[in-house]
Amino acid sequence: MADVLIIGDGPGGLSAALFLAKNDLDVTVFGQNKTLMHDAMLYNYLGIPQITGTEFQEISRKQVENFGAKILEVEVTEIETGGAEFSVTTAAGDKHQGKYLIVATGLEEALAATLGLSTDSDNDDAIVADREGKTTIENLYVIGWLTRGQRTQAIISAGEGAAAALSILSSEIGRDFHDFDVVKEDGDDE
């Protein structure tokens, strides 16, 4: 069983995967590299003067895999909740279990709609989650475009992925957690 299953491989899902895998959780991401980021030319992602969405995704996927997360190029067709774990079924018919589930499927709402979560009629019927992506179902997080309606940006989804990851890491460790690294004295920042 994975520690965390993440459905969606855009900036939201990948950012969550990065923080979680970097901090040694067992993470599986589901996504077919079909994000609308491939249509974007980014000039508004702080710290990166310009980059195509496709380049951003390629770098991000490698960064996440280098920390040990698995990215499975498959669609998830069903989510089962209840009990101490989540189970997702893929289009290939495989089932995967995880203690936590993050749903970050962007504009594709159908799967999340099966979870019976509240939606916000003042915000394009986007799914309601708190600032950490927590929902009313324990250990279920919903982040990114799915919660944003028209008010989406790549950097917001990435930030929400990071916030959900810190929430999960804090729960696992039993105290508030942040992921800070520092430059070493010899100038090596590894």
Ligand SMILES: Cc1cc2nc3c(=O)[nH]c(=O)nc-3n(C[C@H](O)[C@H](O)[C@H](O)COP(=O)(O)OP(=O)(O)OC[C@H]3O[C@@H](n4cnc5c(N)ncnc54)[C@H](O)[C@@H]3O)c2cc1C
């Ligand atoms: C034309 C265009 C230009 C844009 N330009 C900019 C820009 O300049 N700057 C900027 O900040 N933002 C831009 N955006 C917005 C940006 O693309 C979004 O903010 C960003 O993609 C949201 O990230 P996300 O991770 O929340 O969702 P997404 O990137 O939509 O990721 C969701 C992923 O989940 C996958 N998925 C969905 N359902 C399933 C399933 N059942 N199983 C497995 N995988 C699933 C999808 O295929 C997708 O890959 C642009 C968008 C468009 C359309």
